[in-house]
Amino acid sequence: MNTLAEENYLKSIYHLSLNDVTVSTNQIAAALSTKAASVTDMLKKLADKELINYEKYQGVTLTPAGEKIALHIIRKHRLWEYFLVEKLNFKWDEVHEMAEEMEHISSVELIDRLDKFMDHPKHDPHGDPIPDRDGNFKKHELKPIASLNVNESGIISGVRDHSPAFLQYLEKQQLTIGKKIAVTDIIEYDNSMILQVENTTTHISREVAKNLLIAI
Amino acid sequence: MNTLAEENYLKSIYHLSLNDVTVSTNQIAAALSTKAASVTDMLKKLADKELINYEKYQGVTLTPAGEKIALHIIRKHRLWEYFLVEKLNFKWDEVHEMAEEMEHISSVELIDRLDKFMDHPKHDPHGDPIPDRDGNFKKHELKPIASLNVNESGIISGVRDHSPAFLQYLEKQQLTIGKKIAVTDIIEYDNSMILQVENTTTHISREVAKNLLIAI
DNA sequence: ATAATTTTTTAGACCTGTCTAAAAAATTTA
DNA sequence: TAAATTTTTTAGACAGGTCTAAAAAATTAT
Numbered sequence: 422m423n424t425l426a427e428e429n430y431l432k433s434i435y436h437l438s439l440n441d442v443t444v445s446t447n448q449i450a451a452a453l454s455t456k457a458a459s460v461t462d463m464l465k466k467l468a469d470k471e472l473i474n475y476e477k478y479q480g481v482t483l484t485p486a487g488e489k490i491a492l493h494i495i496r497k498h499r500l501w502e503y504f505l506v507e508k509l510n511f512k513w514d515e516v517h518e519m520a521e522e523m524e525h526i527s528s529v530e531l532i533d534r535l536d537k538f539m540d541h542p543k544h545d546p547h548g549d550p551i552p553d554r555d556g557n558f559k560k561h562e563l564k565p566i567a568s569l570n571v572n573e574s575g576i577i578s579g580v581r582d583h584s585p586a587f588l589q590y591l592e593k594q595q596l597t598i599g600k601k602i603a604v605t606d607i608i609e610y611d612n613s614m615i616l617q618v619e620n621t622t623t624h625i626s627r628e629v630a631k632n633l634l635i636a637i
Numbered sequence: 638m639n640t641l642a643e644e645n646y647l648k649s650i651y652h653l654s655l656n657d658v659t660v661s662t663n664q665i666a667a668a669l670s671t672k673a674a675s676v677t678d679m680l681k682k683l684a685d686k687e688l689i690n691y692e693k694y695q696g697v698t699l700t701p702a703g704e705k706i707a708l709h710i711i712r713k714h715r716l717w718e719y720f721l722v723e724k725l726n727f728k729w730d731e732v733h734e735m736a737e738e739m740e741h742i743s744s745v746e747l748i749d750r751l752d753k754f755m756d757h758p759k760h761d762p763h764g765d766p767i768p769d770r771d772g773n774f775k776k777h778e779l780k781p782i783a784s785l786n787v788n789e790s791g792i793i794s795g796v797r798d799h800s801p802a803f804l805q806y807l808e809k810q811q812l813t814i815g816k817k818i819a820v821t822d823i824i825e826y827d828n829s830m831i832l833q834v835e836n837t838t839t840h841i842s843r844e845v846a847k848n849l850l851i852a853i
Numbered sequence: 854a855t856a857a858t859t860t861t862t863t864a865g866a867c868c869t870g871t872c873t874a875a876a877a878a879a880t881t882t883a
Numbered sequence: 884t885a886a887a888t889t890t891t892t893t894a895g896a897c898a899g900g901t902c903t904a905a906a907a908a909a910t911t912a913t
């Protein structure tokens with residue numbers, strides 16, 4: 422088994438790899454709120470274990486073994502988030518920190534039974550896909566509402582910003598996963614957008630429109 | 638918050654305190670599969686935090702603050718065990734190791750909601766009482782079946798040995814929590830006992846009779 | 854293409870929790 | 884009650900993971 426620190430490094434590297442093929446020491450340090458020197462030390466250990474490909478000064482990528490571990494942790498994180506929201510009635514902005522701890526519970530049998538108990542959910546409360554026990558998931562293609570033109574519409578299916586503040590704002594505006602939205606107008610001055618959400622009309626900033634995703 | 642090691646020490650000291658008022662360094666070392674020297678080091682740290690009363694060579698007791706933490710961890714352990722058995726259909730001999738990890742999840746709100754989700758269970762799958770959020774529980778008085786005479790009876794309400802091997806044996810003999818048993822005979826030669834359990838008759842050794850508990 | 858800046862690595866240190874070996878205290882035995 | 888044994892503590896070391904300060908490499912700017 423791997424240590425808690427190793428698991429967190431692998432998970433961070435996986436997430437950062439979605440934006441950049443290769444991940445830098447500083448990116449990891451920022452993601453984990455640690456220092457570059459500490460990251461270098463850990464990268465050597467992960468490379469020794471053949472969980473990452475690491476060449477001095479060249480950044481890192483996950484090996485297949487490292488990616489498998491990362492996806493297993495992400496599976497656990499998202500299943501526990503789903504559990505917290507669907508079974509214990511937490512709000513979608515409250516569950517991240519708890520799941521950060523729960524994702525390190527090691528039993529594979531436990532997580533498979535939890536998955537079954539909840540009827541094999543495909544997405545967590547924020548719309549992120551839940552990998553199956555082999556690490557497979559179909560990455561639903563999403564695009565920001567900001568990319569829509571007037572009169573175009575879509576189903577809210579994910580968020581780019583997972584911060585409690587953003588999630589609470591969306592909740593208050595009824596902009597939650599599964600809702601159908603249509604763009605009724607775009608204000609030229611600041612590129613803010615007027616949306617039709619079910620029976621109500623909402624005005625969102627460009628910033629929000631960039632971080633709120635719909636299925637393609 | 639306390640470290641994982643600190644939590645495990647406090648929990649062990651609590652459990653050992655049920656048998657002896659004062660707990661020795663060696664007892665703790667044995668319970669945690671560690672060495673006496675390591676225990677001494679940790680006892681100093683726990684004493685500095687005023688979680689235990691510690692005088693060199695005199696053994697330790699928990700302070701009220703230490704006991705509160707220990708009971709909170711035990712509450713979490715037993716609630717998670719109940720969850721694993723009642724919701725995820727694990728057997729009572731399979732849940733201890735998983736709960737050992739889950740008991741360290743820190744959120745108090747989580748555990749209160751879990752408690753509510755399961756309708757505030759009073760005992761875990763082995764019959765041990767679940768403390769409430771303030772650490773209170775009524776310790777049901779139990780006695781071993783070995784203390785019964787012929788023709789006396791009782792309801793199985795707990796076990797003294799929590800090992801998977803013992804629990805599996807009990808399961809196979811239908812000697813599970815809640816079952817009513819009556820002593821029909823005691824074999825003088827080895828003090829083994831013949832029990833009536835619902836419609837069947839079972840023969841148990843003295844050893845088993847000492848570790849299987851009924852409500853007084 | 855050289856200088857300035859940024860990023861990354863190395864070196865050395867510290868903290869937590871563990872260990873072994875040896876010393877000190879307590880307990881048991883004779 | 885003195886000797887033998889057991890228990891506990893101290894001393895010193897080590898591994899994991901982190902840090903700061905300084906050196907080395909890479910990148911950017913002039």
